[in-house]
Amino acid sequence: MLILHLDMDAFFAAIEERDNPYLKEKPIVVGADPKEGRGRGVVSTANYEARKYGIHSAMPISQAYRLCPKAYFLPVNIEKYQKVSQNIFAILQKYSFLIEKISIDEAYLGLEEKKLCKDFKKDDPYEAAKILAKKIKDEIFEKEKLTASCGIGQNKLLAKIASDHQKQNGLTVVKPNDVDEFLRNKPVLSLPGIGPKTEKVLLKFNVKTVGDLKKLSLKRLKSLFGKRGEDFYYFARGIDNRPIETTHQTKSIGKQITFQDDVDKPKVIIETAYSLLKEVLAEAEKEKFSFSTLEVIVRYFDFETKTAQMKVDGSSFNDLKNHLLKLLLKFLGKKKIRLVGVRVVKG
Ligand code: TTP
Ligand code: MG
Numbered sequence: 001m002l003i004l005h006l007d008m009d010a011f012f013a014a015i016e017e018r019d020n021p022y023l024k025e026k027p028i029v030v031g032a033d034p035k036e037g038r039g040r041g042v043v044s045t046a047n048y049e050a051r052k053y054g055i056h057s058a059m060p061i062s063q064a065y066r067l068c069p070k071a072y073f074l075p076v077n078i079e080k081y082q083k084v085s086q087n088i089f090a091i092l093q094k095y096s097f098l099i100e101k102i103s104i105d106e107a108y109l110g111l112e113e114k115k116l117c118k119d120f121k122k123d124d125p126y127e128a129a130k131i132l133a134k135k136i137k138d139e140i141f142e143k144e145k146l147t148a149s150c151g152i153g154q155n156k157l158l159a160k161i162a163s164d165h166q167k168q169n170g171l172t173v174v175k176p177n178d179v180d181e182f183l184r185n186k187p188v189l190s191l192p193g194i195g196p197k198t199e200k201v202l203l204k205f206n207v208k209t210v211g212d213l214k215k216l217s218l219k220r221l222k223s224l225f226g227k228r229g230e231d232f233y234y235f236a237r238g239i240d241n242r243p244i245e246t247t248h249q250t251k252s253i254g255k256q257i258t259f260q261d262d263v264d265k266p267k268v269i270i271e272t273a274y275s276l277l278k279e280v281l282a283e284a285e286k287e288k289f290s291f292s293t294l295e296v297i298v299r300y301f302d303f304e305t306k307t308a309q310m311k312v313d314g315s316s317f318n319d320l321k322n323h324l325l326k327l328l329l330k331f332l333g334k335k336k337i338r339l340v341g342v343r344v345v346k347g
Pocket of ligand 2: 010011
């Protein structure tokens with residue numbers, strides 16, 4: 001089995017650029033209203049023109065505004081993007097029965113090697129997969145006027161890193177003999193499960209790239225990171241046994257709000273959290289989503305972020321309100337609060 005990973009380029013921003021000809025080749029930021037630098041939400045995404053100014057997803061919108069005030073700031077029109085996403089997944093389904101949806105703009109496709117070779121009259125399944133990826137990209141462009149980047153490899157790890165390798169309309173194939181060379185200079189951050197915290201720990205051992213990571217023994221990695229360390233050991237060698245999971249299950253439903261001004265009145269925060277809980281439960285009901293954990297998220301004015309959870313199997317709405325209050329009270333009366341969020345989680 002070969003894996004193809006597909007990820008749309010600057011997805012939300014590319015759709016807006018497509019639909020508004022005046023935006024062509026201009027810096028575009030999709031996200032919260034910047035309110036001339038006083039806006040309080042975050043950037044959902046920016047197109048590559050805007051990324052030249054250092055703007056990226058999840059950055060405070062006020063910072064994005066400071067970096068490029070002349071950028072075009074657009075609100076998130078999620079219904080529109082979901083519709084486009086459905087069209088793209090409908091295209092993907094024509095090319096593989098084995099699809100794992102990762103997000104609104106990203107998927108893994110499982111490709112049977114024998115079938116690939118037969119369909120495209122090639123001896124090398126990687127060459128055949130490359131032709132298939134090209135066809136998918138062409139069809140997406142023809143029907144949706146949007147570009148995607150694709151990566152092909154012997155597992156999810158390689159396919160995903162490959163799709164990121166030449167972003168914007170890229171197509172990268174990593175054959176088994178090229179794996180070491182391909183991974184050697186990639187930053188450790190490109191491996192799944194390695195975020196900024198793990199990156200920092202690794203830096204203490206002078207490990208910056210996947211090549212550096214390979215020098216740490218299995219024993220060492222296990223003692224540093226436990227079970228995750230074992231994964232890192234194999235990932236560094238391009239080994240990854242994670243299967244394609246076709247039935248993608250929702251794991252959580254959450255809502256959050258950034259206050260226009262930092263709030264210290266407990267009443268305002270509690271009432272906001274209650275109304276978020278209501279929205280979350282309505283969505284859980286609509287999606288027939290059963291959950292067992294309730295989580296609250298609080299971000300203080302200085303961006304310190306706290307979360308607290310509790311098991312809430314089978315609780316009524318009033319019980320949940322009480323649980324929420326209990327969780328929330330841990331965080332109130334300390335510092336002014338910038339954001340509050342509520343989430344329900346499966347398992
Ligand atoms: P990504 O695929 O991570 O980003 P992208 O498609 O905008 O850019 P590229 O793949 O070329 O790097 O996310 C897909 C969409 O999901 C993105 O267009 C907007 C949304 N999104 C958010 O709303 N918030 C986020 O923090 C991220 C990362 C993405
Ligand atoms: Mg994308």
